[in-house]
Amino acid sequence: MRVRTDLALEMKEDIETDEPIKGVHVSTKNNGDTDILETRIVVENEEGAMNLGKPVGTYITLESEHLREHDDSFHKPMTEVLSKNLKRFIGNKRRIMVAGLGNREVTPDALGPFVIDNLYVTRHLLREGIISHSIEVSAIAPGVMAQTGMESLTILQALVDKIKPELLIVIDALAARQSDRLNKTIQLADTGISPGSGVGNHRNAINSENIGIPVLAIGVPTVISVPTIVNDAMDAMVDAFGKNGPKNVLKKFNEDERYQLACEMVTPYLENMFVTPKDIDEAVKRISYTISEAINEAALA
């Protein structure tokens, strides 16, 4: 079955239950007087991983109504909350590499490359003694396979082996399930990037196992997959027609089967399509700037 969301938060929500999910620990907190809701999902073991459908690790989701809006007063609090979280992941590591995944020519997939564009890269400056107040930051926007002929994983493995950073931060555009999460949610995951449902699918996981050093993923949902949209429409139809309608037929299927059905209704060509908002250019520019500023701040020593 194709993955329908890259957000651990939404996978948790999909599991309709009041009982805690075994092997998964969820906690939320508000950040002071900001409106930023922070949800921490810890997948504690393989049982939790199987139950949630996400690898063992920690997933932090930062949500805000305002991330999508033209509102400078917001940029600052999100930068701070994100930076604080990044600092915890960085710990006392002194050399980080930041990889902006995705295709800069396709707007909702350009998030990663745009973060690199605004990043304050310091590795060469520190080595030449020009600055001293930062940890070592190197950066790469490797491009996508259609541009390079190489898997992103392969390029990053080569560079990490050569440059030997202590932490790899990968930035990527994600797919969400709910349209109202697009462009206003940031997910941090110490599990790296799994093959997903974003614009540019990475077929091989970019994680600490494959890379050899800790990998922190920063993701923002910028698209919805077409099967998700169709699945939602089917749900809406079930509700709309009530018990005289197709409900009785669709009732036979559980949610996973219904999603499978939606996928089957989608022609192969549609699978290679994505759904994104018309103002995606503004959103991606704004959020990439927030992320790069947060990394810049977290890298100050």
Next chain:
Amino acid sequence: MRVRTDLALEMKEDIETDEPIKGVHVSTKNNGDTDILETRIVVENEEGAMNLGKPVGTYITLESEHLREHDDSFHKPMTEVLSKNLKRFIGNKRRIMVAGLGNREVTPDALGPFVIDNLYVTRHLLREGIISHSIEVSAIAPGVMAQTGMESLTILQALVDKIKPELLIVIDALAARQSDRLNKTIQLADTGISPGSGVGNHRNAINSENIGIPVLAIGVPTVISVPTIVNDAMDAMVDAFGKNGPKNVLKKFNEDERYQLACEMVTPYLENMFVTPKDIDEAVKRISYTISEAINEAALA
């Protein structure tokens, strides 16, 4: 009801009938030994306009399996067929203005601005006596309302009044109904641009009535609207479940009503979204180049 396609060809196909549509004349031809199919739809009068749902005028659709592919051998024939058609529209006019509508920051909407980028603009060169072998070509990529605060129509009215070209050619990205038409169909219409369903909706028609001179629209479908996708899924579901399924319920609705239903199932936020292929960057670059070369060729005197 929201428009579901900007292609006259698809609106004709939607009308399931073997009888000719009154007031609409349709003819097709193949272009020599190329694989380019040319369909000419002439909406002859108001009756035809009402029947087809498109203003009175001529719509030429050029279709090719290859327009979407990396194949240089194709670029040349399409350029030639398009250029030949443009020459007929230009006739003996000596001053044309080309407007590339859309937002260059949103990939599927960047078609118009990208055409302008590759255009051979000659107005100033002719006036300075630097060249002489061309008709006067001026060009503008006005941007979208979110960038300018002004309707595209308003900007073009102002420039046409000032520069006084004899023909305005507007380039725009369109919405199609069928995903396999995306990025391999070019529509020429002497009716200009109607408010449509593309990425960036133009609320006011850009046509000869509003502009004061003949307006030729060159459009390429690069997106599908979300309601269209949902509608298609409903159709597929009807077929899938057969007579034991929702068919009996949905049967009560005709196609227009069903599309209306699809629209209602789509939340307001989804209406501001579009569906586009993952390789849209390559497609838009390629087609915009073909269109600009065709205009360049047609403008040679």
Next chain:
Amino acid sequence: MRVRTDLALEMKEDIETDEPIKGVHVSTKNNGDTDILETRIVVENEEGAMNLGKPVGTYITLESEHLREHDDSFHKPMTEVLSKNLKRFIGNKRRIMVAGLGNREVTPDALGPFVIDNLYVTRHLLREGIISHSIEVSAIAPGVMAQTGMESLTILQALVDKIKPELLIVIDALAARQSDRLNKTIQLADTGISPGSGVGNHRNAINSENIGIPVLAIGVPTVISVPTIVNDAMDAMVDAFGKNGPKNVLKKFNEDERYQLACEMVTPYLENMFVTPKDIDEAVKRISYTISEAINEAALA
């Protein structure tokens, strides 16, 4: 003679004299605890205009050592000082149009278009009643003559006539004389833009006389002209060789004649070239952001 600088400040400096220049009033001030030096040059009458070589009007130059640096702590004070100055020019006008002149494809000339990219455009939002806390801001990046076939002046005349703003703000990249002024100086001039020596020369002045409403120009020097570089080298050579060298020959020429000589030594092809720093991309991105934020702030009502 070709103009060697677009900065009123440098034209004043070129006049080597301790006496005040007749018809020209110069005053400077520091802005509080920032390091921003503000020089106000008022050309009071035609005598002043002839003496300085700049039209009658007010020229405000904001200079800072830090504008070129990667230093977020600086961005804020410059935005504030600039915004304060803009507010004075805007006064109680309620409708402004911002024009970003230049070619977005040539890095040092992209300043104007980049400002438009970051601008908060409000005209359509106010008219639709979506917002209310701003004056009306419309915006255009008209492109350069090689792209449009039209003079920037012509396009702006057409749009101002149609949209009827009360103030036109034009943003443009300028040429400076001294390399250490590049990318760290902002000039405000209520005289608009004169034909100058920047990357993309505007042949016709964009000023209130030609546009019909007040025109405020915001300019940043991003290039040096080739004759300026050559002239400087000649000066350096004169100094280097002392009285046994070419000094005796060059002594016969005054500064204007020497600049004329430098121009003559420059082949015609070199005249169409410009000199710019290797890190121009970073500089233009940074400064355009500062300017757009300052306009955004000044437009809040």
Next chain:
Amino acid sequence: MRVRTDLALEMKEDIETDEPIKGVHVSTKNNGDTDILETRIVVENEEGAMNLGKPVGTYITLESEHLREHDDSFHKPMTEVLSKNLKRFIGNKRRIMVAGLGNREVTPDALGPFVIDNLYVTRHLLREGIISHSIEVSAIAPGVMAQTGMESLTILQALVDKIKPELLIVIDALAARQSDRLNKTIQLADTGISPGSGVGNHRNAINSENIGIPVLAIGVPTVISVPTIVNDAMDAMVDAFGKNGPKNVLKKFNEDERYQLACEMVTPYLENMFVTPKDIDEAVKRISYTISEAINEAALA
């Protein structure tokens, strides 16, 4: 002493002599009925390298009056001549990597990245069995040190070690001495890229010794260095003043010393600047397209 040109052809021209240069073999040919002049300079041994100031190897220069012009009829012959030369370098190698060096945000330095944008990358398509009629082409636009914190050499070493191509083709913008060579000359060198005088200097040579496989460099001069401009002005001044002028003084210096003098007259800040034509955007777009098409053609099997 700073290098004043990256073109072997110009270094040869600088040596004012009718005698053949020892260890250097020069031959020219015209390409059929095209106007493309091909100069082949073979530096045969260390003596030749010392005499010419370029490493041992073969330098092929393709020159054409038309490369700079808007003239489609030209693009085809240059693509063919370049492709023919590339095929000879590729020989029977089956796996090539193409690296587009430079900064895509600085117009004259964007040549390399723009070539990658238009390249037909095949490595993944061949491995997945989607196509079969090509040799394996992978590609990377690594960015510049200010963007990545890493030397281009380091990134390329890492990728070549990992991907194991048989040939590395590097594309880069170069500095020329003569302004009329800009944007109309292509240099092929089997010596790779030496630290040069282009926009973005590579401090470490990218050659077969450092990379471990053959390295072919494709370079196009897009800038002139500031010291070169100043040096030319000094030469012009010497000529202008005749024997009553500074000639007697400057006569004491040979050409190298005079260039050294020019460098000293140039302030440190000016050294970090470059000189480029105002229409550099058009030129770089055009030439990068010609180079990518030539590589595409040469890679067909």
